[in-house]
Amino acid sequence: MTADPNRPRLPVSYFAANRNNLFNCLGEESLAILTSGRAPHRTADEDYPHWTNRSFFYLAGLDQADAVLALHKTQSESRAVLFIPETDPMYERWRGHRATPEEAGLLTGIAEVRLLSGLPEWLDSQAQRPGLNLWLDESARDGQAAELKQQLAERHGGLLARAQNLEPLLVQLRMIKREDELAMLDRAIALTDRGIRAMLRRLEPGQMEYEVWAEFDHALAKEGCLNPAFASIVASGKNIFCLHYMQPYDRIQDGDLVQVDVGAWVGGLCADISRVFPANGRFTASQAALYEVVRQCQETAFATIQPGSTLAAVNEACRQTARRGLLDAGLMQPDEAITDYFWHNVSHHLGLDVHDVANREALLQPGMVLTVEPGIYMPARKMGMRIEDDVVVTKDGCRVLSRQILREAAEIEALMAEARR
């Protein structure tokens, strides 16, 4: 538990407030159980990297596998109990340190930390309470969650049969971000900015896509972010038409557009930013025209995102801007359908996950964090692009959190010219 300024943590008060908010949603005699998850086996003695269940992290603040959080509300009290695996010298010799009960208490702000081996007995005692309602996070589908359900089925089948799904409550709560999260997201976005600048300095025709990709990961790793929020996308030429391009092994050619879609992961928060660059430092006239249309779609989204609006309304407004813009630029004929070029939604929620939990039908509310990433793809014209920024919904509109990241075509060309001098 070092205080590395490059590896900031959300404050314990954030997690405590989240637990309180969930308690407020639960009725008396409720027992909510969440698991931190367990990575699937990969091969031999190796597992896939562990990714802590985000709702567990949201409530507990502990980033490790095989932990269980129980939130128990009675008429008289609301009580959090954290169960963690026993200290295991052989585990630690091979895989590293796991939090002790004392450390887990400090990390989570939960006073009652118990060993996992005591969970079955503890559940037995709780299950005897008359009228107890069990709540489980049905979105958790890893091995640990399955094991817990199996245990419950064997010992408390009646309780399990009546269990309610926590997921809708968690979605409702997690969609609204707290100030602590926004501050952490700012840091993730600032680091993403530095990574994007590092890629730009490297970018030129003749480079391999993975060389540009490595610049981003290197810039992040130097500041303590060894895992980006998601697998970075660096796609040149025709690869732009693969939206989640994961094989960056092509050589970047003169005249190519290079699409990057990247995000740092800081303190549990995910940034998600896309930019498109001309490999040779200058957009062609038609690339520049398309760029302006996509930028206009972004401005439409910024103007449409406000409390009471919906993601569908934002989408539709952007589609109309795209259609008008492409017609005006002579890039599309009136008898063509905009849906042929507008392949994906403009926004998703962003937070502890890059595609964060959300009810996509919900009316927008202050505190929601969304991406704005209109994309237009025209394979026949050999060009396509998306430009992505992150915004928070405010009282009367939205604030662009990533406004410092260079975005205008002229700014991009100027910086690329400067980098080449």
Ligand SMILES: [Mn+2]
């Ligand atoms: Mn995105």
